[in-house]
Amino acid sequence: MTTLTDRPATALLVIDVQQDVMEGAQDRDSVIGNIAGLVDRARAEDVPVVFVAHADEGMPRDSDAWQYVPELQRADAEPLVHKGYGDSFEDTDLEDVLAARGVGRLVVTGAASDACIRSTLHGALARGYDVTLVADAHTTQDTTEWGNIAPADIIRFTNLYWGFTGAPGRTTAVVPTAEVAFAPQS
Template structure:
């Protein structure tokens, strides 16, 4: 249903599951395990997995914190997009990678819920993509000392509003890891 012409394919987008991003995140191990399940399902169905990795002053390229978590290893054939802004599309090659793959629907997982995940979801929908958030495959840190709600509430709220997100000619929504069923070759 995407508004992007000739983009019938789906891709799994794995955003910022890096050592320095998820080290202290809410339910880190469960979320990383769910992302690993999603990667396995996508690969089995021959659905593209597109990895996104953030870098900035606090997450320097080449540092141990910048590396993806050891539980997740991109295949050499899977695109890895480098970014420096919250929205994974902003000033990156993501759009051209997805265009080359014929992707119009993104299944989104990763971190941080209240930053890069939200920005990327909105960026995708605004650019014409269908965007599905995997409700139990994204996480965030505890930012309550800066006035944010506890992480579980941030995650629940993001799942709630993305479940009901709409845009003309595009779909949004959430799905749990166990419910994700990639169609082979889609």
């Protein structure tokens, strides 16, 4: 269990499902559909949903490219964490948002698998969180022109290695959308 012993709650983290990030992403529609289903389930189960939005020179805050995809609408009471680095914890208020809600376990979704998802997974684990990656609810764009591997391989690799990642006193898991349990499993 989490090393954050006074924080038994779970939160659904939705990372960078923004117009520009999702344009041309691998299996875009099914990934967004899976995330939307998880958001609905989390809301129904009174599980905090935390949205994260990246901004930089190429995707300025509040621009059309920066906006979340229309299929995902954040409720007014749900936090929106603004970030400028891959790790959603780095130079943001994410830790404060989660601490205020007693969260010690994260269910992670979003984009991009080989950048902000991986950075946030490691950032969360290093900070003491239990971290579940939803295998079919994260994606990335095709960056093979810059020497990267194909998007499907990136997603498969991220799922594979996260399933074998661990740290003392913390748990990690990779599960498909259909098997996500917001309550910690004993």
